[in-house]
Structure formats: structure tokens, C-alpha cells
Amino acid sequence: MAAVAALSYSSVRTYLECPLRWKFLYVDRLPEAPRGYFSFGRTVHSVLEDLLRPLVVPTARLTPAGDAQRTLDDFGGRFSARGRLMSREELLAAYAAHWVSDGYVSAEEESRYRLLGETLLTAYLDDVARAPPTPVALEEHLEAKWEGMAVHGYIDRIDRAPDGGLEILDYKTSRALSDEDVRTSDQLTLYQVLVEKNYAEPVRSLTLYHLRSLRPLTAPRRAEEAVDGLRERFGRASDGIRADSFEPTPGRACSRCEFKSHCPEFKAPPDGERAGLLALVDRFASLRAEEDRLDGELRRAAEELHRAAERLGVHRLSGSARVAIRRREEEWRFRAAAVRELLSANGLADRADPDDPEAVARLLKDPSLPATLRRRLAEAGGRRVRWFWVLEDADGPG
Ligand code: SF4
Known part of the structure; x- marks a missing residue:
């Protein structure tokens, strides 16, 4: 049984998409090649943290006992004066210092990204200077116990909401983002859970901030059903990991998995085995085709026998060595509510489970029940009759 480390949004998403990929990443720790857009995202996030750090005024956290801790503001606010924002030159210097070159496919791609970052960060600086946010935490790593599961996440920004409470914000450097994304993001739902288990105030809203357009997409705090849905998904992943289920x-x-050469779905057998396996697969394929052909022939012969038996009014037809015998099987389906009502009205509620068609069908043949009741039970259902053939040796069952 695998030990379950603290689950994050991305690890649960990975597990639910493909448990084996999760194992490659989180147990075997197979490395993935760096990607330019991840490096870009990391750089931009680091600069945004530097930019907004002077504006942070912490708020009360919860102690392990669930009490609100006091903050510096509780001592007269002398300590929590907000600092000044960076200048444009300082911002660009921070950008250069944080730049990560890993993973870009060409120098041309890297310089395209570099220019994009410069454009969106300087535009963001102007935006922030016009309307400075009120962060209480940046790049915050939060952990919690949730229904017995250890969960964690890194939250880009937590702000003080204008009317009290907290706002959660996640920056996105991706191309496109929609209102649907912010309404359904599991990542934001998990952040709401983490913040409310660590902070003394409730979450009011959730925002995905689209940096390319400087557009915040905001949704109200998640309703209980959404939180329950996410808990169920986390529970499913946690149970699967505990059970070593890594199919x-x-x-x-x-399409984006780098572990195909390790994965049984894509891995090729060793060269020395290929010829033997090729012959084996060919033989299997031809046997399967033969099986399908025989199935068809068998079905047609049974139908022909059935027509002959119907026409002649017989159930036994002899061959040279074996006898084909026609058997009848019936399957009943009942409307459980109607059966329940009939049985209760006749004081027979304990005689059969209305949801068990075989038990109700047995009542139809029970001579101790009044004939009218049996007829009404039959009317509460429908019957499907199936004929089939068995073979016996000509001189007895075989
Ligand atoms: S290649 Fe294999 S391990 Fe990777 S996602 Fe597909 S099935 Fe999972």
C-alpha cells in the first residue's frame, strides 16, 4: 500500500487523468523536460511577488487549536505601513534577474516570450499603480487536513476583500481564459478550502487574473456542492493511491506525456522478441476471426432448428450421435412500486423484495397465493421468453 503524501490540485488531476502517469511523476520521480512556457510563468510570478511584496499587510491566521492569531495591526498598525511600489526600471531589473532560460525551443521563441513578459509586466505595473491591491499574502504555501487527507497548495495572492473577508487570486499567463474557467476551476475550490482552514476570515471571491489582457475574471466563493464534488475527487485519488492502483x-x-517509452500502452517489445510475437498475434487474430465466423454459424443453425421445432411442435430433434433439446427460459421485469403496493395491501410485504424480479416471479407460481393476486402481480410486470438448445448424447445426457 502506497503512502499518500499531501495531495495538491495538480497531483489529483494527474491521478484522475492517468494513475500510471501519476506514479511515474510522484513515486518514480521520472524527470520531465523543461518547457519554455513553464519557465516563463515562473519568471513572471517571481517578479509579481517582488512587485507586490511591499504592499502586503498580513491578517490573522488560525492556530492549530482554531483560534485567530493576533497580527501586527493589533498593536496599533505601526508595523504594517505599506511600502512603495517599484519603478519601471526596478521592475525590469527584477525581470532580468528572475529570467529562467530553460525549455525554450529556440532563441527566437525565448526572445518572443521575453518581450511578452516585459509588455505585460509594465502594463500590470501601471494598473497596480492606479489601483493598488490589498494583499495579505503572496505565493503562500498552505497545508491542511481535509476529511483525513493531507492537502496543500501554493496560492499566488490572497487579498483583503473590501467588505471584510478574503479574496483569492491566481495569475494566469496562458493565452485564453473564460468565465467558465473561473466558475469551474478545481484549483480555486481547493484554495478556498486551504485558506479557510488556515485563516480566521471567510473567502468572499475567487479570481483568475488573465495577465495578457490585465483582466480579472471573478466568481463568488464556491457553494458547498462544488466543495463536496472536489472532496469526492480527492477521495477517489487518495483511495486509488493507497490501494496501489496505477493502471x-x-x-x-x-499527447503531452513524456513517459510513453515506460508505459505498457505505448512501449514496444524488445527487438529480439518481435518476430515471435508477430506470429503469435497473427495466430490469435485468425482464431478470433474464426470464432466470430463460428458464432454466426451457430446462431443461424439454432434459429433454423427453432423454426423447425415451432413448425413441428417438438422440443427434441435427433442427429446421428447427439440429440438437440430445446429449453425455455423466462425473465421477468416488474414495476417495483406497483408490486410493493399489491404485496402490502395483501399483508404479504415480507414475502418478496419488490426490487428482486426473481423473488417476485416465484410468487407468480406459488399456489398458496390467491389466483387474482398472482394475476395482478403478473400485470405489474412483463416477461421475456428465450429459447435455447442443449445437446445430449443420443443414449442419454452427455
Ligand atoms: S502515455 Fe501511458 S502513462 Fe502516459 S498518460 Fe498515456 S497511458 Fe498514461
Whole structure:
């Protein structure tokens, strides 16, 4: 049984997409190649943290006992004066210092990204200077116990809401973002849970901040049903990991999965085995085709026998060595509510479970029940009759 380390939003998403990919990443720790857009995102996040750090005024956290801790503001606010924002030159210097070159496919791609970052960060600086936010925490790593599961996440920004409470904000450097994204993001739902388990104030709203357009997309705090849904998904992943359930699950994740050479769904057998396996697969395929052909022939022969038996009014037809015998099987389906009502009205509620068609069908043949009741029970259901053939040796069952 695998030990379950603290679960994050991305680890649960990975597990639910493909448990084997999760194992490659979180147990085997197979490395992934760096990607330019991840490096870019990391750089931009670091600069934004530097930019807004002077504006942070912490707020009360919860102690392990669930009490609100006091903050410096509780001592007269002398300590929590907000600092000044960076100048444009300082921002660009921070950008240069934080730049990560890993993963760009070409110098041209890297310089395109570099220019994009410069444009959006300087525009963001102007925006922030016009309307400075009120952060209480930046790049905050929060952990919590949630229904017995250890969960954690890194939250880009937590702000003080204008009317009290807290706002959660996650920066996105991606191309496109929609209102649907902010309404359904599991990442934001988890952050709400983490913040409310660590801070003394409730979460009021959740925002995905689209940096390319300087547009915040905001949704109100998640309703209980959304939190329950996420808890169920986290529970499913946690149970699967505990049970060492790491089956490959081919799907959308495969297109960006770098572990195909390790994955049984894609891994090729060793060269020395290929010829033997090729012959084996060919033999299996031809046997399967033969099986399908025989299935079809068998079905047609049974139908022909059935027509002959119907026409002649017989159930036994002899061959040279074996006898084909026609058997009848019936399957009943009942409307459980109607059956329940009939049984209760006749004081027979304990005689059969209305949801068990076989038990109700047995009542139809029970001579101790009044014939009218049996007829009404039959009317509360429907019957499907199936004929099939068995073979016996000509001189007895075989
Ligand atoms: S290639 Fe697809 S099925 Fe295999 S581990 Fe990766 S995501 Fe899973």
C-alpha cells in the first residue's frame, strides 16, 4: 500500500487523468523536460511577488487549536505601513534577474516570450499603480487536513476583500481564459478550502487574473456542492493511491506525456522478441476471426432448428450421435412500486423484495397465493421468453 503524501490540485488531476502517469511523476520521480512556457510563468510570478511584496499587510491566521492569531495591526498598525511600489526600471531589473532560460525551443521563441513578459509586466505595473491591491499574502504555501487527507497548495495572492473577508487570486499567463474557467476551476475550490482552514476570515471571491489582457475574471466563493464534488475527487485519488492502483489510462493526457517509452500502452517489445510475437498475434487474430465466423454459424443453425421445432411442435430433434433439446427460459421485469403496493395491501410485504424480479416471479407460481393476486402481480410486470438448445448424447445426457 502506497503512502499518500499531501495531495495538491495538480497531483489529483494527474491521478484522475492517468494513475500510471501519476506514479511515474510522484513515486518514480521520472524527470520531465523543461518547457519554455513553464519557465516563463515562473519568471513572471517571481517578479509579481517582488512587485507586490511591499504592499502586503498580513491578517490573522488560525492556530492549530482554531483560534485567530493576533497580527501586527493589533498593536496599533505601526508595523504594517505599506511600502512603495517599484519603478519601471526596478521592475525590469527584477525581470532580468528572475529570467529562467530553460525549455525554450529556440532563441527566437525565448526572445518572443521575453518581450511578452516585459509588455505585460509594465502594463500590470501601471494598473497596480492606479489601483493598488490589498494583499495579505503572496505565493503562500498552505497545508491542511481535509476529511483525513493531507492537502496543500501554493496560492499566488490572497487579498483583503473590501467588505471584510478574503479574496483569492491566481495569475494566469496562458493565452485564453473564460468565465467558465473561473466558475469551474478545481484549483480555486481547493484554495478556498486551504485558506479557510488556515485563516480566521471567510473567502468572499475567487479570481483568475488573465495577465495578457490585465483582466480579472471573478466568481463568488464556491457553494458547498462544488466543495463536496472536489472532496469526492480527492477521495477517489487518495483511495486509488493507497490501494496501489496505477493502471495506465490512455486519453487526452497521452499527447503531452513524456513517459510513453515506460508505459505498457505505448512501449514496444524488445527487438529480439518481435518476430515471435508477430506470429503469435497473427495466430490469435485468425482464431478470433474464426470464432466470430463460428458464432454466426451457430446462431443461424439454432434459429433454423427453432423454426423447425415451432413448425413441428417438438422440443427434441435427433442427429446421428447427439440429440438437440430445446429449453425455455423466462425473465421477468416488474414495476417495483406497483408490486410493493399489491404485496402490502395483501399483508404479504415480507414475502418478496419488490426490487428482486426473481423473488417476485416465484410468487407468480406459488399456489398458496390467491389466483387474482398472482394475476395482478403478473400485470405489474412483463416477461421475456428465450429459447435455447442443449445437446445430449443420443443414449442419454452427455
Ligand atoms: S502515455 Fe498515456 S497511458 Fe501511458 S502513462 Fe502516459 S498518460 Fe498514461
